Amino acid sequence: MSALIEKYRSVFARIGEGAVQRELDRTLPFVEIDELKRSGFTGVRVPVEFGGDGATLPELFELLVELASYDPHVPQALRGHIAFVEDRLNAPASAERDEWLRRFAAGELVGNAVTEIGNVALGDTATRLSDASDGFTISGRKYYTTGSIFAEWIDTSALAPDGTEVAALVATGHDGVAVSDDWTGFGQRLTGSGTTVFDAAPVRADHVYPFARRFDYQTSLYQLVLVAVQAGIARAAARDAVDQVANRARTFSHGNADRTRDDPQILEIVGRIEADAFAAEAIVLHAASALEAAYAVRAADSVAKAAAKREAELASARAQLTVSPLVLDAATRLFDALGASATSTSLALDRHWRNARTVASHNPAAFKARIIGDAAVNDAEPPYEWAIGVPKAKSA
Numbered sequence: 001m002s003a004l005i006e007k008y009r010s011v012f013a014r015i016g017e018g019a020v021q022r023e024l025d026r027t028l029p030f031v032e033i034d035e036l037k038r039s040g041f042t043g044v045r046v047p048v049e050f051g052g053d054g055a056t057l058p059e060l061f062e063l064l065v066e067l068a069s070y071d072p073h074v075p076q077a078l079r080g081h082i083a084f085v086e087d088r089l090n091a092p093a094s095a096e097r098d099e100w101l102r103r104f105a106a107g108e109l110v111g112n113a114v115t116e117i118g119n120v121a122l123g124d125t126a127t128r129l130s131d132a133s134d135g136f137t138i139s140g141r142k143y144y145t146t147g148s149i150f151a152e153w154i155d156t157s158a159l160a161p162d163g164t165e166v167a168a169l170v171a172t173g174h175d176g177v178a179v180s181d182d183w184t185g186f187g188q189r190l191t192g193s194g195t196t197v198f199d200a201a202p203v204r205a206d207h208v209y210p211f212a213r214r215f216d217y218q219t220s221l222y223q224l225v226l227v228a229v230q231a232g233i234a235r236a237a238a239r240d241a242v243d244q245v246a247n248r249a250r251t252f253s254h255g256n257a258d259r260t261r262d263d264p265q266i267l268e269i270v271g272r273i274e275a276d277a278f279a280a281e282a283i284v285l286h287a288a289s290a291l292e293a294a295y296a297v298r299a300a301d302s303v304a305k306a307a308a309k310r311e312a313e314l315a316s317a318r319a320q321l322t323v324s325p326l327v328l329d330a331a332t333r334l335f336d337a338l339g340a341s342a343t344s345t346s347l348a349l350d351r352h353w354r355n356a357r358t359v360a361s362h363n364p365a366a367f368k369a370r371i372i373g374d375a376a377v378n379d380a381e382p383p384y385e386w387a388i389g390v391p392k393a394k395s396a
Contacts, residue, residue, distance in 0.1 A: 004059055011039045016070030020348050028190050029074055033150045043105030045085050051105030061228050061288040065281050068232020072355050073190035077147035079225045080112025084155045090215035090298050111148025113156035113196045122389035127158040135205040138168055138198045149179045149192035169207040176201030187358030216309040217294040219384050220316035224287055226359050227319045231280035234327040237352040238277040241270045241334050269337040276330040280323045290315035313382045314375055321368045324360040331356050
């Protein structure tokens, strides 16, 4: 067990104590995320000299899997924060960078607001910055703004007055920022992934960053966080399978033992769930090592950075393609090990499949195998950024 797992495990366990009831009641984990802030987890990647833990990326992802096994909503809610911290870690040394690192270590949290829904044209951004006397104001509407409802800041995309795509950091405490919990998905309902509306909210000039300068492996990091959430769900399904089988008094007359916990067929099912969870986590940690390699060459020449970026992207794609079915299978096998009573809503065992399926749907796996295969066979460059929207009309 790593020292960081030991440091945070008791906090994670307390978060897990009320996870099922929160799922049943649709109660957002405000209290639990506040406890994570106080524990220092928002600064886990921050160097020790700025008050953080100085975790490597493999160490971070080990923690995310552990946290997701107790409540998968929480690490997904931290996804935007994790990416913005990484962006500041990759930025050149400056007083502004150092200020942010200290803020993260002190418990400040950053949410995420990029996606726009409706009839937005593919590749377009409707959210705009406007010039103001002391910087800018921002106006626009975003959806899937994961974690923003819990955060002090929102990392959002917008177009600058000159038409350049930028990332803007917006303080959530202003009256011009409204965050709603209107996410309607059947899973991961407590991640705060609803709508955020900016209505002429102020933005400091030094809180605007050219999007093109974001850290190289940002897409692979964003995606691997979701894979880590899935791996944690598999571990939670394995934990529930063990608990339910070990404590089950009823058995079937045509089974293989007087006690369910001694039935070899049931034990085989539990063993397969355990193996799926083990494999899922191992794959996540292996992919995290590729991201760590990309971080390590952040100041290297363009050739080394491009090679590491490519490997990080392909590693996260391979992880997604393999972990998603493993976790969904584990969440289904859980019911094969139990009787009809396992479908009781009071147990909420269906949450594992619903949550895993929802996470897996965030980034279509249908394209991943093609991208991996094209890179392997034709040395094709994988896409590092993508957008969703209504295709633009083709000119005649």
